[in-house]
Amino acid sequence: MNACPNEPSRRTLLSLATTAGLAATLGTLPAFTASAAPVRPAEDAPVAGSSRHGLWWQAPGDEGSLIEQGLPVGNGRIGALASNDPGRELLLITDATMWTGGLNDTLDKDGQFPYGRADFGSFTLLARLTVDIPDHDLGAVHGYRRDLDLSQGLVTSSYVRSGVTYRREMYASHPDDVIVLHFTQSGGGRYTGAITLTGTHGEEPTSAESFGAILANGLRYGAAVKASGTDGKVTVDGSRIDFTGCEELTVVISAGTNYAPDAAAGFRDPSLHPERLARTKVRKVASESGDALRRTHVADYRALFGRFDLSLGGSTAGQRELNTWERLHARTRDHVPDPELEAAYLQFGRYLMISGSRDSLPLNLQGLWLDGNDPDWMGDYHTDINLQMNYWMADRTGLSQCFDTLTAYCLAQLPTWTKLTKELFNDPRNRYRNSTGRTAGWTVAISTNPHGGGGWWWHPAGNAWLCNSLYEHYEYSQSPAYLAKIYPLLKGACEFWEARLLTHTLRGTTKEVLIADSDWSPEHGPLDAKGITYAQELVRTLFGNFAAASSLLKRDAAYADTIAGMRKRLYLPQVSPKTGWLEEWMSPDNLGETTHRHLSGLVGLFPGDRIRPDGTAPKEIVDGATAQLTARGMNSFGWANAWRSLCWARLKDGEKAYQLVINNLRPSSGGSNGTAFNLFDIYEVEKGRGIFQIDANFGTPAAMTEMLLYSRPGLLELLPALPDAWAASGHVTGLPARGGFVVDLKWRNGWPTSLRLHSVGGRTTTVAFAGHTRDVVLKPGASVTLKGFDR
Numbered sequence: 001m002n003a004c005p006n007e008p009s010r011r012t013l014l015s016l017a018t019t020a021g022l023a024a025t026l027g028t029l030p031a032f033t034a035s036a037a038p039v040r041p042a043e044d045a046p047v048a049g050s051s052r053h054g055l056w057w058q059a060p061g062d063e064g065s066l067i068e069q070g071l072p073v074g075n076g077r078i079g080a081l082a083s084n085d086p087g088r089e090l091l092l093i094t095d096a097t098m099w100t101g102g103l104n105d106t107l108d109k110d111g112q113f114p115y116g117r118a119d120f121g122s123f124t125l126l127a128r129l130t131v132d133i134p135d136h137d138l139g140a141v142h143g144y145r146r147d148l149d150l151s152q153g154l155v156t157s158s159y160v161r162s163g164v165t166y167r168r169e170m171y172a173s174h175p176d177d178v179i180v181l182h183f184t185q186s187g188g189g190r191y192t193g194a195i196t197l198t199g200t201h202g203e204e205p206t207s208a209e210s211f212g213a214i215l216a217n218g219l220r221y222g223a224a225v226k227a228s229g230t231d232g233k234v235t236v237d238g239s240r241i242d243f244t245g246c247e248e249l250t251v252v253i254s255a256g257t258n259y260a261p262d263a264a265a266g267f268r269d270p271s272l273h274p275e276r277l278a279r280t281k282v283r284k285v286a287s288e289s290g291d292a293l294r295r296t297h298v299a300d301y302r303a304l305f306g307r308f309d310l311s312l313g314g315s316t317a318g319q320r321e322l323n324t325w326e327r328l329h330a331r332t333r334d335h336v337p338d339p340e341l342e343a344a345y346l347q348f349g350r351y352l353m354i355s356g357s358r359d360s361l362p363l364n365l366q367g368l369w370l371d372g373n374d375p376d377w378m379g380d381y382h383t384d385i386n387l388q389m390n391y392w393m394a395d396r397t398g399l400s401q402c403f404d405t406l407t408a409y410c411l412a413q414l415p416t417w418t419k420l421t422k423e424l425f426n427d428p429r430n431r432y433r434n435s436t437g438r439t440a441g442w443t444v445a446i447s448t449n450p451h452g453g454g455g456w457w458w459h460p461a462g463n464a465w466l467c468n469s470l471y472e473h474y475e476y477s478q479s480p481a482y483l484a485k486i487y488p489l490l491k492g493a494c495e496f497w498e499a500r501l502l503t504h505t506l507r508g509t510t511k512e513v514l515i516a517d518s519d520w521s522p523e524h525g526p527l528d529a530k531g532i533t534y535a536q537e538l539v540r541t542l543f544g545n546f547a548a549a550s551s552l553l554k555r556d557a558a559y560a561d562t563i564a565g566m567r568k569r570l571y572l573p574q575v576s577p578k579t580g581w582l583e584e585w586m587s588p589d590n591l592g593e594t595t596h597r598h599l600s601g602l603v604g605l606f607p608g609d610r611i612r613p614d615g616t617a618p619k620e621i622v623d624g625a626t627a628q629l630t631a632r633g634m635n636s637f638g639w640a641n642a643w644r645s646l647c648w649a650r651l652k653d654g655e656k657a658y659q660l661v662i663n664n665l666r667p668s669s670g671g672s673n674g675t676a677f678n679l680f681d682i683y684e685v686e687k688g689r690g691i692f693q694i695d696a697n698f699g700t701p702a703a704m705t706e707m708l709l710y711s712r713p714g715l716l717e718l719l720p721a722l723p724d725a726w727a728a729s730g731h732v733t734g735l736p737a738r739g740g741f742v743v744d745l746k747w748r749n750g751w752p753t754s755l756r757l758h759s760v761g762g763r764t765t766t767v768a769f770a771g772h773t774r775d776v777v778l779k780p781g782a783s784v785t786l787k788g789f790d791r
Contacts, residue, residue, distance in 0.1 A: 057145070060083050067370075086161075098126045098219075125372065128197075133191060190232065194242050206275065217451075218266070327341050349700070353393060380449060383462035384600075442463060464541070525591040611625050641660045645658075707719075713765075732744070741778075756785045
């Protein structure tokens with residue numbers, strides 16, 4: 001195939017070598033590689049509470065609607081959507097690195113980045129696999145059921161045909177780096193049918209068991225399948241694998257690319273042959289029994305899933321009898337809380353996080369799951385809310401390891417982000433260029449891809465928001481090594497803003513403040529406004545984080561003093577005398593859409609901490625933020641509802657926060673906003689057309705945890721926004737808190753009954769509830785139990 005027109009040139013790659021070497025020393029993303037055989041548990045581990053963690057349906061997924069009906073599996077690198085149809089199992093297989101496009105470093109005539117599939121690129125499918133069992137058509141079976149066991153990371157389906165119970169189990173194993181389908185039966189049945197593996201980009205298959213090809217941008221990719229049966233025959237016949245008379249059947253799939261997180265190598269590993277490696281992986285795994293493979297997967301999955309548990313109270317027997325889709329409809333129709341369903345929705349988000357974010361690229365707009373090669377917005381990394389929201393839940397629900405992919409991605413992209421900023425940001429056609437004429441450090445576009453490239457418009461404050469997300473991860477872990485790893489990102493972003501900020505004299509005064517240069521408050525209003533609240537708040541937080549990191553690491557003291565001085569001079573938004581809202585622009589007028597989906601003017605409320613209803617912020621500022629949030633409304637897209645819910649939780653209004661969670665649980669119909677059959681969040685892009693966008697599946701659980709605990713270094717506030725629906729009784733264990741603590745909390749009638757606090761690096765904090773506070777001092781690794789919260 002021809003080279004992609006945006007593929008980096010040799011000169012470009014050589015110029016990146018120095019900064020790429022720096023990124024390599026900081027740590028990079030693991031790639032599709034060979035690995036040693038994992039340790040295999042001898043026995044199944046006991047699983048507690050699995051009934052609370054089960055989702056189930058009474059129909060398979062339709063092949064034409066798999067994005068809404070297919071069940072997802074993934075090991076953090078490869079994933080699949082599965083139909084679970086008895087007679088024709090279909091898997092749509094992805095690899096997080098299966099991207100078209102390239103560096104995309106030639107600006108359009110307006111000084112912005114091209115944003116199309118041919119230049120910026122797109123996330124795409126890697127393969128399709130079908131398992132056809134002709135005499136098991138859905139009409140020929142009865143008692144069909146499929147389950148997603150969130151506690152073990154297993155998708156199963158079962159049915160009865162001619163008195164025989166057939167069962168299949170599916171998962172994506174992280175230790176073995178493969179997708180596994182295991183078919184069993186009880187009652188003397190047999191499996192006869194065919195397996196077909198095909199590509200999605202017009203590839204010529206190498207054989208029935210594998211294929212490989214190269215995209216136009218030079219990305220090599222490949223896939224392989226291996227099948228083994230018990231008491232039957234498995235043979236290769238042309239383009240398919242036939243199985244005949246098998247009591248059991250195990251199908252193993254591997255797939256991957258030669259993407260590498262190395263800017264100097266053009267993000268490719270030329271020594272890696274994906275098809276060959278995929279064949280090696282499936283050949284090694286195929287010699288293991290189905291039970292051994294499942295035990296290995298479950299043990300690995302449970303090590304992450306089991307860190308956190310949640311009960312929001314009990315549901316009724318009638319609610320438990322309903323399948324998941326019926327249960328969602330009943331919750332919306334009857335307006336009766338279903339606490340176990342709501343807790344399971346949070347755990348479904350954790351399942352997606354474990355399945356979609358380990359040892360590869362971070363979760364994009366699609367997560368790890370596709371139903372075609374043309375996702376909206378290319379399935380990219382949107383840096384003005386969506387990428388950040390994808391990771392709000394990770395630390396808050398005990399999945400800090402899954403956050404590492406975002407950190408590694410930013411480190412791997414830093415060399416190209418820095419180079420593109422230096423060479424292109426001050427292009428005279430760029431309306432967002434620095435009026436100072438200076439540029440330094442790095443920033444990003446609204447959209448980014450895995451090749452170091454940007455898409456759509458420049459996003460000056462995107463660097464600050466990414467850095468603030470990375471620093472918040474440090475606040476949970478308290479790891480100096482991690483802080484040192486992200487320090488170059490923080491410093492480079494500060495250098496960018498040092499060159500960008502303008503001195504401005506406030507009208508009617510002699511006071512001089514620093515304001516951001518011309519920008520757009522995502523994603524509405526004027527395109528060239530100075531001092532937008534969005535940038536002012538994010539940069540203020542960035543400067544504070546950098547100063548703290550400099551002090552902790554004992555680096556760049558003089559520069560940290562400079563940044564701290566600039567932070568003190570930053571303009572902060574006021575309340576409009578016209579609207580009563582916190583101003584989103586340096587104007588008393590509302591220059592945008594009143595009910596717009598974004599809350600860009602409220603980033604100081606969430607994810608920031610500056611605006612709090614606890615006396616630490618002026619009352620008029622809190623009231624102004626509340627007024628703006630109220631005006632935005634309670635019905636929007638899923639991710640926008642999640643952000644609203646988080647903001648209401650910060651304002652301690654549990655009922656509004658809860659209502660927004662429930663709004664997101666409404667069943668989607670005809671493409672409307674809401675939850676799909678398979679619990680994916682649906683985004684109505686236009687009347688009658690809804691798409692899957694994963695951010696709400698993570699943002700909504702994040703909001704639920706903020707209703708149970710507000711934390712920042714030095715403060716833990718218990719049950720700050722507990723809604724009536726969850727107040728009767730509940731518990732959460734393994735709930736992480738900023739400042740380096742993990743919380744186990746029980747409550748009854750809206751009141752804490754016990755609290756266990758464990759330090760994972762934190763030493764001092766204050767625990768607060770209902771106006772009462774307790775100071776706690778712990779050594780790292782130590783725990784304390786607090787009681788006496790009775791009324």
